[in-house]
Amino acid sequence: MRPDQLRLYLVTDRPLSFGRDLEWIVEEAVKGGTTIVQLREKSLDTREFIELGLRLKRTLAPYGVPLIINDRVDVALAVDADGVHIGQSDMPYEIARRLLGPDKIIGLSVENMDEVAEANALDVDYVAVSPVYGTPTKTDTAPPFGLDGLKRAAALTRHPVVAIGGMNRSTASGAMACGIDGIAVVSAICSAPEPQQAARELLNLL
Amino acid sequence: MRPDQLRLYLVTDRPLSFGRDLEWIVEEAVKGGTTIVQLREKSLDTREFIELGLRLKRTLAPYGVPLIINDRVDVALAVDADGVHIGQSDMPYEIARRLLGPDKIIGLSVENMDEVAEANALDVDYVAVSPVYGTPTKTDTAPPFGLDGLKRAAALTRHPVVAIGGMNRSTASGAMACGIDGIAVVSAICSAPEPQQAARELLNLL
Numbered sequence: 097m098r099p100d101q102l103r104l105y106l107v108t109d110r111p112l113s114f115g116r117d118l119e120w121i122v123e124e125a126v127k128g129g130t131t132i133v134q135l136r137e138k139s140l141d142t143r144e145f146i147e148l149g150l151r152l153k154r155t156l157a158p159y160g161v162p163l164i165i166n167d168r169v170d171v172a173l174a175v176d177a178d179g180v181h182i183g184q185s186d187m188p189y190e191i192a193r194r195l196l197g198p199d200k201i202i203g204l205s206v207e208n209m210d211e212v213a214e215a216n217a218l219d220v221d222y223v224a225v226s227p228v229y230g231t232p233t234k235t236d237t238a239p240p241f242g243l244d245g246l247k248r249a250a251a252l253t254r255h256p257v258v259a260i261g262g263m264n265r266s267t268a269s270g271a272m273a274c275g276i277d278g279i280a281v282v283s284a285i286c287s288a289p290e291p292q293q294a295a296r297e298l299l300n301l302l
Numbered sequence: 303m304r305p306d307q308l309r310l311y312l313v314t315d316r317p318l319s320f321g322r323d324l325e326w327i328v329e330e331a332v333k334g335g336t337t338i339v340q341l342r343e344k345s346l347d348t349r350e351f352i353e354l355g356l357r358l359k360r361t362l363a364p365y366g367v368p369l370i371i372n373d374r375v376d377v378a379l380a381v382d383a384d385g386v387h388i389g390q391s392d393m394p395y396e397i398a399r400r401l402l403g404p405d406k407i408i409g410l411s412v413e414n415m416d417e418v419a420e421a422n423a424l425d426v427d428y429v430a431v432s433p434v435y436g437t438p439t440k441t442d443t444a445p446p447f448g449l450d451g452l453k454r455a456a457a458l459t460r461h462p463v464v465a466i467g468g469m470n471r472s473t474a475s476g477a478m479a480c481g482i483d484g485i486a487v488v489s490a491i492c493s494a495p496e497p498q499q500a501a502r503e504l505l506n507l508l
Contacts, residue, residue: 142374142393146397170375185348195380
């Protein structure tokens with residue numbers, strides 16, 4: 097993938113979308129300049145997850161924006177998504193790469209400096225430094241990196257970097273100044289009254 | 303697969319195993335004559351699920367007993383299991399077959415006569431008629447088939463049949479008399495004080 101595709105990275109969250117249609121939110125976000133979309137689902141049946149993935153793939157195709165599936169390599173294969181995003185408790189990278197082949201995008205969450213260093217031994221396509229700040233979106237996260245930690249992580253890694261955790265209009269510029277490729281947002285777009293405008297405003301800050 | 307491999311089908315359930323080691327229960331069950339094992343996990347992280355699958359695969363290999371993964375085609379691929387068991391809300395059969403290839407076992411749960419008929423259009427390796435009786439193991443199930451329904455399902459399907467739901471020492475013989483290939487049990491083995499003996503006693507009834 098091109099690192100500039102990481103610039104404004106939307107991670108979906110249906111509960112934080114307040115009952116609004118996820119396809120609508122995603123399309124609005126992309127019209128506003130979102131460069132990559134990760135479908136994250138923790139409660140859907142596999143069949144519903146696949147059906148939603150297929151719908152989002154159709155939504156994104158005209159825009160050329162990649163669709164990434166969180167955790168579930170089976171869903172990614174079923175919908176022929178552009179890749180997966182895996183955390184440290186998901187499928188190990190080497191197995192995911194074997195199942196997905198060399199051309200799919202594989203992103204990896206790194207939650208401390210040891211994991212940043214370990215990821216240098218893997219051919220992941222990007223790392224997501226998580227979390228930069230504490231966030232109400234995820235409560236099971238590691239201690240925050242802060243901007244100093246983000247800067248050190250960006251210097252240590254050999255991969256493109258996206259920052260996640262507490263990224264919004266107030267924090268985006270400071271994070272980008274740490275030498276990263278993009279920011280990943282959840283509520284800053286999913287919960288925004290106007291997701292398209294929210295994406296556009298974020299992009300203008302980056 | 304050979305239909306006789308369905309004769310005594312263990313579906314794992316950690317909560318119903320009362321904290322006892324699942325590998326021990328599975329190995330005891332197989333020593334007692336269990337012919338196939340399905341690993342069913344609904345709460346583990348993907349990585350833990352894969353690690354448990356790999357351990358069970360090593361446990362079963364010396365006995366030549368197939369390991370089937372419930373729902374998760376990614377886990378089945380990661381551990382190179384013998385196949386998957388899918389329900390009506392899991393990955394559609396055609397996609398699972400495409401991802402797993404022609405040689406893996408794919409079993410399908412059928413919960414009413416329409417689904418039994420529809421499964422005749424698919425090259426599944428077996429169908430699991432579910433549930434024969436109401437059961438405390440699963441509370442989200444369809445209305446029970448009963449023995450009459452099981453007999454009609456066995457007559458209608460072109461596939462090998464395993465019966466699930468309320469199968470134990472009291473019900474096993476009656477189910478087998480309906481013209482099926484085997485019974486699937488959860489608590490009758492997982493919750494038994496002596497899983498090996500429980501399996502042996504069940505097998506003697508079949």
